[in-house]
Amino acid sequence: xxxxxxxxxxxxxxxxxxxxxxxxxxxxxxxxxxxxxxxxxxxxxxxxxxxxxxxxxxxxxxxxxxxxxxxxxxxxxxxxxxxxxxxxxxxxxxxxxxxxxxxxxxxxxxxxxxxxxxxxxxxxxxxxxxxxxxxxxxxxxxxxxxxxxxxxxxxxxxxxxxxxxxxxxxxxxxxxxxxxxxxxxxxxxxxxxxxxxxxxxxxxxxxxxxxxxxxxxxxxxxxxxxxxxxxxxxxxxxxxxxxxxxxxxxxxxxxxxxxxxxxxxxxxxxxxxxxxxxxxxxxxxxxxxxxxxxxxxxxxxxxxxxxxxxxxxxxxxxxxxxxxxxxxxxxxxxxxxxxxxxxxxxxxxxxxx
Amino acid sequence: xxxxxxxxxxxxxxxxxxxxxxxxxxxxxxxxxxxxxxxxxxxxxxxxxxxxxxxxxxxxxxxxxxxxxxxxxxxxxxxxxxxxxxxxxxxxxxxxxxxxxxxxxxxxxxxxxxxxxxxxxxxxxxxxxxxxxxxxxxxxxxxxxxxxxxxxxxxxxxxxxxxxxxxxxxxxxxxxxxxxxxxxxxxxxxxxxxxxxxxxxxxxxxxxxxxxxxxxxxxxxxxxxxxxxxxxxxxxxxxxxxxxxxxxxxxxxxxxxxxxxxxxxxxxxxxxxxxxxxxxxxxxxxxxxxxxxxxxxxxxxxxxxxxxxxxxxxxxxxxxxxxxxxxxxxxxxxxxxxxxxxxxxxxxxxxxx
Numbered sequence: 001x002x003x004x005x006x007x008x009x010x011x012x013x014x015x016x017x018x019x020x021x022x023x024x025x026x027x028x029x030x031x032x033x034x035x036x037x038x039x040x041x042x043x044x045x046x047x048x049x050x051x052x053x054x055x056x057x058x059x060x061x062x063x064x065x066x067x068x069x070x071x072x073x074x075x076x077x078x079x080x081x082x083x084x085x086x087x088x089x090x091x092x093x094x095x096x097x098x099x100x101x102x103x104x105x106x107x108x109x110x111x112x113x114x115x116x117x118x119x120x121x122x123x124x125x126x127x128x129x130x131x132x133x134x135x136x137x138x139x140x141x142x143x144x145x146x147x148x149x150x151x152x153x154x155x156x157x158x159x160x161x162x163x164x165x166x167x168x169x170x171x172x173x174x175x176x177x178x179x180x181x182x183x184x185x186x187x188x189x190x191x192x193x194x195x196x197x198x199x200x201x202x203x204x205x206x207x208x209x210x211x212x213x214x215x216x217x218x219x220x221x222x223x224x225x226x227x228x229x230x231x232x233x234x235x236x237x238x239x240x241x242x243x244x245x246x247x248x249x250x251x252x253x254x255x256x257x258x259x260x261x262x263x264x265x266x267x268x269x270x271x272x273x274x275x276x277x278x279x280x281x282x283x284x285x286x287x288x289x290x291x292x293x294x295x296x297x298x299x300x301x302x303x304x305x306x307x308x309x310x311x312x313x314x315x316x317x318x319x320x321x322x323x324x325x326x327x328x329x330x331x332x333x334x335x336x337x338x339x340x341x342x343x344x345x346x347x348x349x350x351x352x353x
Numbered sequence: 354x355x356x357x358x359x360x361x362x363x364x365x366x367x368x369x370x371x372x373x374x375x376x377x378x379x380x381x382x383x384x385x386x387x388x389x390x391x392x393x394x395x396x397x398x399x400x401x402x403x404x405x406x407x408x409x410x411x412x413x414x415x416x417x418x419x420x421x422x423x424x425x426x427x428x429x430x431x432x433x434x435x436x437x438x439x440x441x442x443x444x445x446x447x448x449x450x451x452x453x454x455x456x457x458x459x460x461x462x463x464x465x466x467x468x469x470x471x472x473x474x475x476x477x478x479x480x481x482x483x484x485x486x487x488x489x490x491x492x493x494x495x496x497x498x499x500x501x502x503x504x505x506x507x508x509x510x511x512x513x514x515x516x517x518x519x520x521x522x523x524x525x526x527x528x529x530x531x532x533x534x535x536x537x538x539x540x541x542x543x544x545x546x547x548x549x550x551x552x553x554x555x556x557x558x559x560x561x562x563x564x565x566x567x568x569x570x571x572x573x574x575x576x577x578x579x580x581x582x583x584x585x586x587x588x589x590x591x592x593x594x595x596x597x598x599x600x601x602x603x604x605x606x607x608x609x610x611x612x613x614x615x616x617x618x619x620x621x622x623x624x625x626x627x628x629x630x631x632x633x634x635x636x637x638x639x640x641x642x643x644x645x646x647x648x649x650x651x652x653x654x655x656x657x658x659x660x661x662x663x664x665x666x667x668x669x670x671x672x673x674x675x676x677x678x679x680x681x682x683x684x685x686x687x688x689x690x691x692x693x694x695x696x697x698x699x700x701x702x703x704x705x706x
Contacts, residue, residue, distance in 0.1 A: 096450075
């Protein structure tokens with residue numbers, strides 16, 4: 001018996017309902033060489049769950065891996081296949097002090113950090129209805145420290161498009177922005193952020209309850225210097241969030257931030273998204289892999305990808321991470337105000353809805 | 354007397370021979386708010402020197418800054434202008450342990466680090482003829498640690514296109530790649546790397562002396578998994594280096610690395626370069642700002658931008674930095690083998706040639 005990676009890659013493409021990147025088989029084997037924890041395989045492989053789960057079934061059929069009691073393991077044959085193809089275990093070279101982000105939140109000052117942490121303690125839980133799933137407190141703070149370093153905080157008007165991560169709160173706590181507006185569809189969140197505003201006297205902070213599928217209220221149009229969003233990752237969902245962000249911006253020189261995973265977006269979708277940013281007149285200034293770390297959400301068994309998993313176990317730690325993207329708008333184009341309808345959360349790669 | 358940023362921006366565009374990004378005035382004032390050292394203004398502003406030097410003259414004419422004994426300072430009027438526009442000093446939030454790279458070179462092991470440092474001690478000096486200027490030893494090592502983490506080192510065939518940074522040597526010292534080939538036009542470097550190969554028994558390492566303007570030798574075509582290059586930054590120069598890199602790659606799933614500065618490339622050029630990568634069928638996976646730190650080169654007074662500088666002083670520390678880009682080739686297109694002629698180092702933004 002002998003197997004070639006290229007043959008596996010071909011077979012995977014034939015079976016997969018989603019875009020397969022050229023190195024998906026290699027990356028998955030590299031992850032399998034490093035761990036038997038299926039969630040860690042998701043994280044390390046950087047292969048979309050939709051593709052990964054199909055591939056795991058294929059690898060099992062070919063005798064390359066086996067499943068047992070909540071774990072996935074390379075067989076002897078699988079290990080041999082890795083050796084033949086020089087596939088070694090994954091090595092992290094990430095800085096432990098900043099978890100590879102390159103950012104130290106201590107620059108925000110102790111008070112901002114501790115206030116934000118105490119506020120976060122009583123935040124509303126994530127709900128599946130709005131594809132929520134918030135990042136760790138350190139992640140939100142690191143985002144704000146990043147914005148500070150890039151000159152996107154001091155004196156700026158900032159729109160946060162969907163804010164279960166409480167980025168608006170952390171921005172406002174620094175006392176630096178001119179104005180921060182949090183837009184969200186979720187009443188609970190809007191109420192929570194508004195309560196924080198009152199309690200901490202955050203004059204620059206305000207909230208707007210809004211369904212992003214609907215056109216934006218007039219007063220938010222062309223009114224901001226910066227937007228931050230962590231979009232739902234169907235391509236349509238991404239477009240809805242980022243288009244609304246762009247519609248909020250004043251124009252040339254303004255900047256936008258968003259997160260993007262490998263869990264729900266293939267490199268093919270990454271490329272489509274980059275093309276979209278450039279076509280809108282933007283330039284990508286930063287892509288920091290695995291910057292955003294997500295706290296596990298309570299509806300893990302209710303998400304689409306639970307059914308795809310060949311091994312049903314709950315994740316033990318952070319496994320869902322996303323890259324931080326920043327771009328600047330160099331040559332703004334007019335973004336038409338489209339009304340979107342129906343479910344914007346799903347495409348063939350989406351995994352958590 | 355009153356000045357508006359938008360008026361300064363307009364006047365700058367009128368005077369500038371190079372692309373002006375929408376926030377160039379704002380960024381320059383922010384840098385001037387933080388330092389009187391002109392090289393630090395270059396670094397912090399992220400404005401191309403070609404544009405920055407024109408702007409500094411303009412700001413002086415308007416009474417916003419003054420020059421004296423090798424320094425540039427905001428006048429009282431200039432400080433007031435900053436206050437009115439909420440322009441505050443630059444704040445670094447970068448992790449001190451990894452200098453904002455997110456990478457810890459200790460993961461390469463002590464022996465690799467110390468051997469590389471001892472080898473670097475006797476490297477050839479940078480020469481202007483080939484637009485050389487090498488990065489710090491820590492930078493080269495961090496690049497290799499980054500490649501290791503991304504799965505671009507173990508068992509891979511790696512082409513280094515222009516190698517005054519000695520990336521090929523650091524890769525080979527890890528013992529992980531299948532093959533590393535250093536291409537360079539400079540006989541001194543080729544000889545140096547070849548001596549290191551012999552002395553350290555680096556069997557996977559080899560060298561090819563080659564002028565990149567000329568078509569590549571047949572045996573290098575479609576033969577590598579990864580290329581690394583730190584191109585000269587005229588747009589043509591960039592294309593020459595990256596096209597040669599792509600021509601070395603086997604095809605889909607291969608990856609490419611390059612550096613890109615703000616000193617010699619406007620955000621307009623950044624965008625053009627990103628469009629080029631996407632049009633070639635690539636997807637950008639990483640953009641890590643200020644990853645690469647350059648050691649000051651001996652021909653500082655001989656470079657183009659020395660004439661533009663309103664204040665002639667030598668830089669004290671690292672001021673020239675570049676972002677690290679990584680991309681993967683998803684849908685390879687055929688890159689025609691063009692022969693380039695003449696000076697590929699210059700465009701209106703190039704500063705160090």
